[in-house]
Amino acid sequence: MRTWLIVAPSLSLLALLGLSAMPTSGRQTKVSPKALTLEQTAWPFFTENCVGCHNAQTKSGALDLASLRRAGSVTHSRETWESVIRKIQTGEMPPEGSPRPDLAKIKALSLRVEREFDKVDRAAASNPGNVTAHRLNRAEYNNTVRDLLEVNFRPADDFPQDDSGYGFDNIGDVLSLSSSQMEKYVNASEKIARTALFGTDPLQPTLIRHEEAGRKLVTGPLVPARYDATGLNMPNSRHAMHRFPVDGEYLFRFGLNGVRPLGSEAIRLALWVDGKKVQTLDFDPTGSAAFSQDRQDFSGRTQECRFRMTTGDHWVAATIENLYEGLPAEYGGPNPSKRRIEPPVFKPRAGLTEAEIEERRKRFEARLKEKAPTNDVRVSFLEIGGPYAQKQGAANASLRKIFVCGHLHGGHSPDCTEKIVSNLTRRAFRRPVTATEVARFASLVSLAQKQGDTYEEGVCLALQGILVSPHFLFRIERDPQVAKAGTPHLLTQHELASRLSYFLWSTMPDDELRRCADQQLLRKPDVLNTQVRRMLKDPRSHALAENFGGQWLQFRALESAKPDRDRFPDFDDYLRMSMQQETEMFLDSIIRDDRSILTLLHGKYTFLNERLASFYGIPGVVGPAFRKVSLAGTARGGVLTQGSVLTVTSYPNRTSPVLRGKWILDNILDAPPPAPPPGVPNLDVSAVGSAKSLREQLEEHRKNPTCASCHSRMDPLGFGLENFDAIGAWRKKDGEVAIDSSGSLPDGRKFNGPDGLKTVLKTDNDAFVQGLSSKMLTYALGRGLERHDRATVKDISKQVAADDYRFSSMVLEIVSSRPFQMRKGNSIQ
Structure with missing residues (x-):
């Protein structure tokens, strides 16, 4: 549990975390905290607002604030000080019904205590900490x-x-x-x-079939997000994550289904591996296929190709590139698939009501049955066989x-x-x-x-x-033979090289790092700078996006996320993989291009393939390959609006402003709220989206005084993302209830929607930078941070801000810091 969290880095952050700015008990008073001692600042405040309950006689909450008058209490009673200040900042104390303290006085007290904390922490900063083997x-x-x-x-x-x-x-x-x-x-x-x-020993070839997923018949109110670009939500391709046991040649067999009219052009099949097209096959619709009137039936037909694969898990897709399903029925050209026309009324998020979509869908399907085939050719299964031509020997x-x-x-x-x-x-x-x-x-x-x-x-x-x-x-990491027990000492050059490589690459040092360590060069600032920048440009730095980013932003949990398939039929393994790859590629771009870390929150670009772009309602992206896409003019931008984050911060059947607000406090601001007390009743989920909105349910929940202090911090932040459903699709309604994505912070500031939320977060970049610094330092050291690390986090954050928030600046400050370069003795020998 972190007990060293910075209490008051700035007034705007205090407001964001819940510092009360409600009507005060008197006019606001200008206070100069630098001119006052801690006792002069704290005790008058406690006397006015707290001592009536927290004294030697009553000891409400088992707390007598007189203990904080003793000299050195900031050191000896640190946890008590932190608890008291946190409760004052969040508005939990004084309790409901008591006069609210003056905002300026709370700020003065917080800053004064923070300076005392900082003084104590810097005195202890010589301790670099000890890392377990x-x-x-x-x-x-x-x-x-x-x-x-x-x-x-x-x-x-x-x-x-x-x-x-x-x-x-x-x-x-x-x-x-x-x-x-x-x-x-x-x-x-x-x-x-x-x-x-x-x-490897030769393996006997096997054949594995990836079948067509069962289709769902949408009943009840139609949700625009359930429609793909054609409006019919009929899959025409097969996607599968397949594990290839060894390097070798593998067979890929496409099973086809559906019909086409006479005179159509040849079908062009494509095999994709990990988002890259590796094979194309033209399949002429003449020959032995069965005919019915003017249509050609492809049921049971197959095409196959071979391709050499490497060992491991690969995402494989079999697609038909020249489809015409979804064209207006009146288009009767001989080769309809050569004209790419999409009926705009069926695009998701086109601004139509559900009734309009339903009416136009029925009209379109009726005309389609009269004038055009309703079942265009599709890939119904993909079989993967092998390995063949397996290489023998090492x-x-x-x-x-x-x-x-x-x-x-x-x-x-x-x-x-x-x-x-x-x-x-x-x-x-x-x-x-x-x-x-x-x-x-x-x-x-x-x-x-x-x-x-x-x-x-x-x-x-x-x-x-x-x-x-x-x-x-x-x-x-071994202690020098001459070191005294518990004495800080520098890591060896090779230990430093290992810390660098496992931090940035999650692997062993390469030849160049070992050479620098052998020559005792790694501690030279110019050499360390050069090596860090080289390592961040290296493809192996993807491990930082995958392992650090995946756990910091928690999108690793996407692998086990199970959204309700009845409520969210769009969510499948291909969409899951696409969401995860989007976030990893976005982080990769910030790492390798050395962008500002503020791009994580505010970047107006991302990386999409056709599946994810269609899900987001962003036009112009065709094919499984990911590419950089501008988000200008959309509500999306930064990790807060990416499907991976929005999905893992939701329940399987609904969104959760509480989970999303808590996620922001914990992962973006590094200021997690305490765990909920036992016995708190859950929301009535059955009422959400029908009789009552989720906001109304949470407002009733907050009437419980035990819940109010934390929810007043979490809920407004989460409501800013409420236009995104439980798998990250944009929506204007939750069932029958219109979405209200407005939020009101305890200091009175209001915002609306994701852009408004990010504007609020932007008012205090220091809070985000400090939170990210502490998370990344924890990951880099492989240990939890202690109070003596607090000064290091502040110094790192300050230098990163001075260097235009560059990602490389944060990494360089971390690897140059005392905790990273040194350790305290008493390790396993």
């Missing part, structure tokens, strides 16, 4: 094995999920190692070593990583084993190794040979031993 989490293990040996599979995907702490799964304190996990590491080490040295890239000498025609010089093992252990352990360590693993090569195995089998055994060593499985 850090077991590689699943992502780090997969990436490290990949870069160590150039093997193209993900062994840790079969490991148990990693525990999380402070919002991240790379926290050393929670990354334990059980006996069952150790067994998995042992089994994985054998598979990894044998794959690197001998390749990959040359893997062998080059292992055999750094010898291995020419089976010959090895006498010192080859030592060189091979030394290279492997040095890279695997991410530090220089001792002769004793090399000899220990080299002896396994000799042992295997004595038992009749080949030299390669001996190296395989040594590699297995290296892969189950604690020095590979853990990132261990």
